[in-house]
Amino acid sequence: MKVLVTGGAGYIGSTICSALEDNNHVPVIMDSLVNSSSTFTEGKKFYKADISDSKALKEIFRDHKDIEAIIHCAALVIVPESVQKPYLYYQENVSKSLELFKFASDSKIKVIFSSTAAVYKSSEEQMVTENSPLDPDSPYARTKITIEMALRDFCNAYGSKAISLRYFNPIGADPKMRSGPSAETPTHILGKLLSIYEGKESDFKIAGTNWPTRDGTAIRDYIHVWDLAEAHIRALELFDDLVTHENPYSVINLGSGQGTTVLEFLEAFEEVSGVEIARIDSSPRPGDTAGAYASGDKAWDNLRWKPRMSIEQGIADAIKWNRKVT
Numbered sequence: 001m002k003v004l005v006t007g008g009a010g011y012i013g014s015t016i017c018s019a020l021e022d023n024n025h026v027p028v029i030m031d032s033l034v035n036s037s038s039t040f041t042e043g044k045k046f047y048k049a050d051i052s053d054s055k056a057l058k059e060i061f062r063d064h065k066d067i068e069a070i071i072h073c074a075a076l077v078i079v080p081e082s083v084q085k086p087y088l089y090y091q092e093n094v095s096k097s098l099e100l101f102k103f104a105s106d107s108k109i110k111v112i113f114s115s116t117a118a119v120y121k122s123s124e125e126q127m128v129t130e131n132s133p134l135d136p137d138s139p140y141a142r143t144k145i146t147i148e149m150a151l152r153d154f155c156n157a158y159g160s161k162a163i164s165l166r167y168f169n170p171i172g173a174d175p176k177m178r179s180g181p182s183a184e185t186p187t188h189i190l191g192k193l194l195s196i197y198e199g200k201e202s203d204f205k206i207a208g209t210n211w212p213t214r215d216g217t218a219i220r221d222y223i224h225v226w227d228l229a230e231a232h233i234r235a236l237e238l239f240d241d242l243v244t245h246e247n248p249y250s251v252i253n254l255g256s257g258q259g260t261t262v263l264e265f266l267e268a269f270e271e272v273s274g275v276e277i278a279r280i281d282s283s284p285r286p287g288d289t290a291g292a293y294a295s296g297d298k299a300w301d302n303l304r305w306k307p308r309m310s311i312e313q314g315i316a317d318a319i320k321w322n323r324k325v326t
């Protein structure tokens with residue numbers, strides 16, 4: 001199947017493009033390169049254009065009349081920046097997505113949208129299903145839920161079909177080292193540990209040691225970016241079974257289904273890297289929560305997909321990628 005991947009020059013979009021090719025599909029990339037370079041587009045069909053550029057969109061569909069789906073990864077993704085520049089984030093993420101979805105629904109093109117687990121309300125209940133309460137706590141996350149709601153409304157009103165995939169915490173790089181996170185990509189705990197590993201920072205601050213978790217440190221759900229990419233292939237191939245005329249819109253969590261605490265992640269990093277990381281206990285930062293992990297039931301039932309790669313593999317691939325690019 002030929003698929004338009006918006007944001008296909010970025011971290012996750014480029015990995016999805018490699019997974020598409022490995023599964024005999026054809027990606028066509030549309031990316032403005034606002035937060036990436038053309039490196040990951042080499043050898044692929046690539047249009048350097050903003051998703052709001054309707055002329056470019058028409059050109060792409062004129063050149064590739066057989067595009068059947070859009071995987072919409074393009075977005076601004078930096079949470080602190082979204083707090084400072086909400087207008088920019090709503091304009092770039094929400095307004096521009098609306099134009100893309102209008103085009104998709106007019107052309108009856110399937111849509112798979114990159115959403116985030118950051119839309120969920122944090123609670124004592126740490127396992128999150130697709131029906132858990134929502135309460136996105138940053139402008140970035142609010143743009144994502146706004147886009148999801150618009151997408152659902154479009155499907156109900158215009159007869160189009162879409163799936164939103166809510167990613168938990170992607171880590172690692174393409175195991176074949178074709179792409180990976182750029183230095184600018186916020187990679188949270190793993191980014192910090194890599195900086196310490198490379199001697200750029202000295203100590204690892206554990207933000208909170210009294211959370212209601214098994215060792216007192218916060219919990220997250222890490223998913224290898226390759227597993228994440230493969231879930232998109234399943235969603236694409238099973239699309240017509242998953243969303244129908246009666247139920248044209250669906251939401252699926254993509255996580256490992258397992259919570260990992262900060263201490264557990266730290267230990268995994270030490271084991272994989274062979275380096276002991278100096279650590280300091282510190283207070284939680286504003287907005288920090290105990291965290292959550294995904295229920296993988298719906299992904300398993302619907303996509304017949306389970307992640308295959310361990311956290312250790314994600315860490316090893318991230319270290320290998322870092323060595324390759326630095």
Ligand SMILES: NC(=O)c1ccc[n+]([C@@H]2O[C@H](COP(=O)([O-])OP(=O)(O)OC[C@H]3O[C@@H](n4cnc5c(N)ncnc54)[C@H](O)[C@@H]3O)[C@@H](O)[C@H]2O)c1
Pocket residue numbers: 006007008009010011012013030031032033034035036049050051052072073074075076077092096114115116117167168169170185
């Ligand atoms: N990385 C994560 O931790 C994470 C977690 C949950 C969800 N997501 C979602 O996954 C998607 C991909 O994230 P990523 O980590 O690969 O980010 P990224 O910044 O590496 O990739 C985003 C790409 O979109 C492009 N882009 C941005 N605005 C554009 C526009 N208006 N027109 C065309 N191209 C545009 C950028 O140039 C970049 O190449 C995003 O939608 C993000 O919200 C990411």
